[in-house]
Amino acid sequence: MTSLIAAVSWSLHLVLFVLGLITATSSEMIAAIVRPGIFRHVMCRNNLYPRSGVLRYPVPDELVYWSEDYGEYCPPFYTAPHINGQVWADAPLPSETFKPQWNQLDGNVNRVSYHGAYHIKDGLPRNPIGRTGISGRGLLGRWGPNHAADPIVTRWKRNDSGGMVSDSKTGKNILQMVAIQRQDNKLWAIPGGMVDPGENVSVTLKREFTEEALNFTDKGLMVEEFFKSGGVQVYSGYVDDFRNTDNAWIETMALNFHDQDGTKVGQLNLTAGDDAMNVRWTDMDGSLKLHANHADMVKEVAIRLNAHW
Ligand SMILES: *[C@@H]1O[C@H](CO)[C@@H](O)[C@H](O)[C@H]1NC(C)=O
Ligand SMILES: *[C@@H]1O[C@H](CO)[C@@H](O)[C@H](O)[C@H]1NC(C)=O
Ligand SMILES: *[C@@H]1O[C@H](CO)[C@@H](O)[C@H](O)[C@H]1NC(C)=O
Numbered sequence: 001m002t003s004l005i006a007a008v009s010w011s012l013h014l015v016l017f018v019l020g021l022i023t024a025t026s027s028e029m030i031a032a033i034v035r036p037g038i039f040r041h042v043m044c045r046n047n048l049y050p051r052s053g054v055l056r057y058p059v060p061d062e063l064v065y066w067s068e069d070y071g072e073y074c075p076p077f078y079t080a081p082h083i084n085g086q087v088w089a090d091a092p093l094p095s096e097t098f099k100p101q102w103n104q105l106d107g108n109v110n111r112v113s114y115h116g117a118y119h120i121k122d123g124l125p126r127n128p129i130g131r132t133g134i135s136g137r138g139l140l141g142r143w144g145p146n147h148a149a150d151p152i153v154t155r156w157k158r159n160d161s162g163g164m165v166s167d168s169k170t171g172k173n174i175l176q177m178v179a180i181q182r183q184d185n186k187l188w189a190i191p192g193g194m195v196d197p198g199e200n201v202s203v204t205l206k207r208e209f210t211e212e213a214l215n216f217t218d219k220g221l222m223v224e225e226f227f228k229s230g231g232v233q234v235y236s237g238y239v240d241d242f243r244n245t246d247n248a249w250i251e252t253m254a255l256n257f258h259d260q261d262g263t264k265v266g267q268l269n270l271t272a273g274d275d276a277m278n279v280r281w282t283d284m285d286g287s288l289k290l291h292a293n294h295a296d297m298v299k300e301v302a303i304r305l306n307a308h309w
């Protein structure tokens, strides 16, 4: 009987161990998941293109990759009319006067993908993940990669006496992040934004945070110092964004800026900027629904800091 219990107990341990391994694998870094040939985007397929009446051509799961034969594939071409002529946007199409240097730094416009060289098909860059059901640029300014930067600003959740608050189920301390509610799709998101031509990503991160979460209010040296202390890079690569097309897509670099003792940015009163409807310190939890694949990036921060998720 004892040996039976021991055997059962041993098997149970083995099962738990294997489960642990599986969990470790499925909670793998987002960089290992979001890769061409492994990842199939979801947000930029089988829906109405945002702020337009343009329906994406159907792209079933099994026909996302360009390597999968899809003879009938015939996506509509769409570039939002207001994009043309904007200083932050490319010309309507490559021409004698607009000859983009794909896959390299083109003047001060970064046309390099984090996923290596992308293909040029009929004179236009091809989405490295696969089909989206729409060609053209949609709402995006650049052909090919459109570079963004996302600051994941975190602090520990604390009670009124300053003690850390843990989750009753996982027993782990709860992290809070600065999240903004987007105007365009009303979803909560990391307060990031597009990298301006020639701009250092570290500058974008602080600028976007100040614009979107502090409404440009200069909080002085403290914010400056906090961002200067350097974030931890969480991810750099493709974003499963609802604006992506076959020829234009968003890539980001996400960095975590963590206020360990809650005495710096963790104390700030947040004010939503014009691009955001709301801003708040949000508890980080596995049930968090965020814009694009932001939840995967945020989850990685929780894992790294051994926090509740
Ligand atoms: C705050 O949390 C600490 C543990 O982190 C706990 O000891 C303390 O009782 C809590 N205080 C209140 C007011 O809940
Ligand atoms: C961007 O800023 C970081 C931190 O200040 C610095 O280490 C890096 O060299 C800068 N990169 C460029 C391309 O200027
Ligand atoms: C944000 O700043 C703008 C410009 O300074 C101001 O008009 C607006 O009222 C501010 N919004 C909030 C919510 O404070």
Ligand SMILES: *[C@@H]1O[C@H](CO)[C@@H](O)[C@H](O)[C@H]1NC(C)=O
Pocket: 267, 268, 269
């Ligand atoms: C934030 O707002 C609260 C309440 O209005 C205030 O007591 C506190 O001093 C503010 N904190 C900062 C850092 O401005």
